[in-house]
Amino acid sequence: MKEPIFLKNARLVLTMDGGRILENASVRLEDGQISRAGEIERERGDEVIDCSSSVIIPGMVNSHTHAAMVLLRGLNDDAPLESWLSSMWKVEERLTPDLERMGAEMGFLEMIRTGTTACIDMYGAFEAAEAAERVGIRMANGPPLISNFGSTEERLSQARKFIERYRHDERIIPLVNLHSIYTNDEEAMIKAGELSRKEDIPLHVHCSETRKEVFGNRRERGKLALEELDSNGCVWERSILAHLGWASSWEFNTMRERGASAVHCPNSNQKLGTGGFFPYRDLKRMGIRIGLGTDSAASNNSLDMFREMKAMALLQKGQYWDPTAALAEDALLCATVNGNDILGLRGGRILPGMNADLAIVEVDPMLMPLRSDNLMSALVYSAVGQMVRGTIIGGEIVYLDDRLRNGESLKERYSELATEVDSSLVI
Numbered sequence: 001m002k003e004p005i006f007l008k009n010a011r012l013v014l015t016m017d018g019g020r021i022l023e024n025a026s027v028r029l030e031d032g033q034i035s036r037a038g039e040i041e042r043e044r045g046d047e048v049i050d051c052s053s054s055v056i057i058p059g060m061v062n063s064h065t066h067a068a069m070v071l072l073r074g075l076n077d078d079a080p081l082e083s084w085l086s087s088m089w090k091v092e093e094r095l096t097p098d099l100e101r102m103g104a105e106m107g108f109l110e111m112i113r114t115g116t117t118a119c120i121d122m123y124g125a126f127e128a129a130e131a132a133e134r135v136g137i138r139m140a141n142g143p144p145l146i147s148n149f150g151s152t153e154e155r156l157s158q159a160r161k162f163i164e165r166y167r168h169d170e171r172i173i174p175l176v177n178l179h180s181i182y183t184n185d186e187e188a189m190i191k192a193g194e195l196s197r198k199e200d201i202p203l204h205v206h207c208s209e210t211r212k213e214v215f216g217n218r219r220e221r222g223k224l225a226l227e228e229l230d231s232n233g234c235v236w237e238r239s240i241l242a243h244l245g246w247a248s249s250w251e252f253n254t255m256r257e258r259g260a261s262a263v264h265c266p267n268s269n270q271k272l273g274t275g276g277f278f279p280y281r282d283l284k285r286m287g288i289r290i291g292l293g294t295d296s297a298a299s300n301n302s303l304d305m306f307r308e309m310k311a312m313a314l315l316q317k318g319q320y321w322d323p324t325a326a327l328a329e330d331a332l333l334c335a336t337v338n339g340n341d342i343l344g345l346r347g348g349r350i351l352p353g354m355n356a357d358l359a360i361v362e363v364d365p366m367l368m369p370l371r372s373d374n375l376m377s378a379l380v381y382s383a384v385g386q387m388v389r390g391t392i393i394g395g396e397i398v399y400l401d402d403r404l405r406n407g408e409s410l411k412e413r414y415s416e417l418a419t420e421v422d423s424s425l426v427i
Contacts, residue, residue: 002395005029005356006046007056011363012375013037014057015350016336019329021372027056029356032395037350049400051360054389055370057332057379058348059117059357060305061339064204064242064263064293067107067131067139068100068123071421072298081210081272088298091425099425100124102417104131107303109414112137112399114304114385115359117392118343120204120240120263120293122177125162129172136398136405138357140173140202140343147188156191163199170394173343175202175240181228182213186221193233202238202343205229208251209243210274226251235260240342242293245269245276252283261289261342264334266311267302268295280316281325291342292334304385305335313380328380360390360400 006028013022015037028035028046042048069088076087095103104123108131111119118138121128125141132139143158159176166172176199178184178192196203208214208225217228226247229235237259244262255262264278283290292312294303309331316326340348340355347355363370364387367378390400398405404413 002032004035004043004046005392005395005397006042006048007051007358007360008042008048010051010054010056010360012055012370012372013350014055014332014375014379016058016332017349017351021375023372026051027350027358029358029392029395032356034350034352034354034356036352049360049390049397053363055361055363055375055379056350057115057359057361058336058350059359059391059393060115060335061291061343061348062111062116062119062294062303062305063240063291063339063342064265064295065107065119065121065303066123066296066298067111067119067121067128067303068095068103069296069298070106070110070303071095071099071103071425072296073301075298077301081274082212084272084299094425096424097124097127099421101127101131102421104128105134106414106417106421107297108132108135108137108139109410110297110303112391112393113388113410114306115361115388115391116303116305117347117357117359118339118345120175120202120291120343122179122204125177129162129166132172136171136393136396138171138173138345138393140175140204142175142177142204144177144179145188145192146179146183147185148183152185152188152191156195159195163201173202174199175204178203178205178234180206180209180213181217181225186232189229189232189234193236196238197233197236200238202240203234203236204240204242205234206243207241208245208247208276209269211246211276214246224248224251226254230254230258240291242295243269243274243278245274245278252279252286252288256286256288261291263291263293264312265293265295266315267308268299270311270315271301272299277319280312280330281320284330289338289342290334291339292331306379306383306385306387309335309380328376331380332376356392356395358392359388360392361387362389
């Protein structure tokens with residue numbers, strides 16, 4: 001059983017509960033959940049963390065990423081997506097399980113350092129799970145299904161093993177990782193959809209990321225990308241579709257009817273120049289759940305969700321020619337409440353009974369003047385992940401003042417991994 005934690009006298013607490021912000025408030029955590037929040041007193045036996053110079057916010061969910069690809073950060077930057085992907089795959093052919101495990105740990109360390117408490121990952125799932133368990137982050141993952149690169153049955157067998165191993169795990173969430181329509185044949189898509197529905201687990205897929213993907217599929221198979229997925233049973237209430245910059249209005253209607261979720265990846269899409277437009281305001285009005293993701297550190301090149309929130313808000317304002325198209329609160333909702341809802345987690349809000357997944361943000365001078373009325377805008381437009389002082393997951397301190405839960409320095413552990421990777425991976 002975890003010891004209760006008392007986060008004492010925070011300057012501000014962002015509850016994400018209808019815009020309610022608490023001033024000079026404390027938060028008590030017990031048994032992995034939020035016990036109380038407000039003007040409360042500590043109880044005997046509580047571990048006390050002084051938060052008088054900090055803001056407490058719900059932990060963020062990186063709803064689409066490839067953690068281990070920190071190994072490829074800076075590789076073939078500024079190249080078009082198809083050329084960029086080709087260069088990635090050439091290096092990935094040489095990655096060993098140990099390298100993937102180290103890369104995933106580096107990615108997860110970067111996430112907890114910047115206030116992310118959960119992620120939806122698509123990469124070597126077994127290696128990533130080991131790394132996630134070491135770091136303490138919540139992670140949804142599954143062996144990627146890419147029938148173009150190998151036997152569908154063999155990859156589905158690995159997916160089933162992963163599901164069985166982590167079905168009841170507290171922090172590892174199994175899902176079906178279907179890479180995309182352009183890396184899978186129809187049989188693979190059908191079987192991925194069937195497995196997701198049979199096991200009642202999410203199906204995570206890249207969709208409508210580029211014009212070439214969408215119209216190439218229409219030429220070859222007669223359907224747009226989301227239409228292709230839907231015709232093969234891959235769009236339902238547990239589906240998570242990332243990117244969607246080239247989806248049509250009628251395909252979004254299909255998503256709404258099926259109850260599927262969307263993930264916006266603004267920085268990656270802009271850096272790769274994929275074009276198109278993710279219509280946040282329209283999808284929100286349709287009632288579609290929208291998460292926010294960094295994509296990989298190779299295409300972003302950061303896993304910092306604060307940067308992603310700002311990119312989302314600014315991109316939407318510019319695309320719609322309307323500064324109200326996506327407010328700071330919208331970006332925070334996507335990063336916290338919606339991300340948790342997409343995964344079926346009881347989190348994203350600082351309320352009694354919710355998962356104790358939180359970030360402690362130091363009130364840096366660059367955030368000032370800071371008040372309850374401008375807190376959301378300060379977090380989205382001014383904050384960066386390096387302002388995070390601590391990250392708590394499931395009521396456990398996984399990062400605080402450079403220390404990991406095992407007492408190691410985060411900086412030293414990251415440097416150790418980076419040095420080992422540099423000596424083993426020749427790009």
